[in-house]
Amino acid sequence: MINPFFLNKGPINIDDILQSLNIRDKFNFAHTKIFDVKDLILASSKDITFFHSKKYETVASTTKAAYCITTKQLSNLLPKSCKPIEVDNVLISTAIITKIFYPNAVTDDFDPQTENIEKTLFHETVKHGQNILLGKNVKIGANCLIGHNSIIESNVVIGDNCSIGSNVIIRNTLIKNNVSILDNCVIGKKGFGFFPNNSGNIRYPHIGIVIIEDNCEIGCGSTIDRGSLSNTVIGQNTFLDNQVHIAHNNKIGKNCIIAGQVGFAGSSTLGNNVIIGGQAGISGHLKIGNNVQIAGGSGVIKNIPDNSKVMGYPAKNLKEFIKDNK
Numbered sequence: 001m002i003n004p005f006f007l008n009k010g011p012i013n014i015d016d017i018l019q020s021l022n023i024r025d026k027f028n029f030a031h032t033k034i035f036d037v038k039d040l041i042l043a044s045s046k047d048i049t050f051f052h053s054k055k056y057e058t059v060a061s062t063t064k065a066a067y068c069i070t071t072k073q074l075s076n077l078l079p080k081s082c083k084p085i086e087v088d089n090v091l092i093s094t095a096i097i098t099k100i101f102y103p104n105a106v107t108d109d110f111d112p113q114t115e116n117i118e119k120t121l122f123h124e125t126v127k128h129g130q131n132i133l134l135g136k137n138v139k140i141g142a143n144c145l146i147g148h149n150s151i152i153e154s155n156v157v158i159g160d161n162c163s164i165g166s167n168v169i170i171r172n173t174l175i176k177n178n179v180s181i182l183d184n185c186v187i188g189k190k191g192f193g194f195f196p197n198n199s200g201n202i203r204y205p206h207i208g209i210v211i212i213e214d215n216c217e218i219g220c221g222s223t224i225d226r227g228s229l230s231n232t233v234i235g236q237n238t239f240l241d242n243q244v245h246i247a248h249n250n251k252i253g254k255n256c257i258i259a260g261q262v263g264f265a266g267s268s269t270l271g272n273n274v275i276i277g278g279q280a281g282i283s284g285h286l287k288i289g290n291n292v293q294i295a296g297g298s299g300v301i302k303n304i305p306d307n308s309k310v311m312g313y314p315a316k317n318l319k320e321f322i323k324d325n326k
Helices: 014-020 054-060 090-101 318-324
Strands: 047-051 067-070 083-086 173-175 210-212 232-234 309-311
Touching: 014 090, 047 090, 067 090, 309 318
Parallel strands: 047 067, 067 083, 173 210, 210 232
Antiparallel strands: none
16 A cells, blocks of 8 residues: 555665665665565565564564565574665664655654635535644545544545544544544554654654544544554454553454553554453553453553453453452
8 A cells, every 4th residue: 555644755775775774785786776664564575674573583584575674683584585684773773764765754743734624625515613624635435524623634534424523633544434533532643662862862753554444433532653664453343432542553453342541552463352441551562362351450461362351460361360369
């Protein structure tokens, strides 16, 4: 899918990329053109990717990328078709390269191209409140409503039969049909991705988007961050309660129910039919299986297999938790 929100400056010569990292082109591939920077799964033979943790060994071994930013210790896990570029800090190097391809993705300023809905064709087709701002190339389907003081920024797509509440900000997002986004939500802002540095923290460009599938509801005051390299996805018929935070790159499955004030760190995957009680926390880079139930207030710090019920901090099997806390 062509990203409708961030302009890709590629193709870029590999020697220019290596020069930005102060690396000599030991492969002698000058004038080889790289078209994009993508994650291990999505990268094609024209792209560059990154590999920073052994937990991604399985997907790294099958990546189709032409080049991979990685460490000396991990480079031997890549397929022969993918040439390793060894660096000391993979994530900082990847941030530098991503800025070359997408120089405008670090900032997250307001959209200066918005105009009042009264001046657009949607004035006649969308039931709306007062002071609604729409960006360029916004698409809104049939039978939609938008509440007071909401902002839909450029290139956002909203499907049919959707309800957008008041004081909502939506950017970098594709919304399918029959979706309700309640008051005071912020959808599609950049994630909390940066590298601490005493002289000034280094922001990581977030070039992914948010995708909200059919029949979802997003509760009041919730925030859903766009992805960094991949997308943040809310699966079909999933309901979020109020004040839920979904960080970048999370993939939420179908038919999930997530109660109020649940927080997700980045890059975790939830299966289908998952139920999470209020104020639970889900750490990053985890896999939560199908039909999992997580009790309110729990802290999940490791993968959870299908059909499990867990509780506590760290979250453990429900029967084990009850036994330990008699």
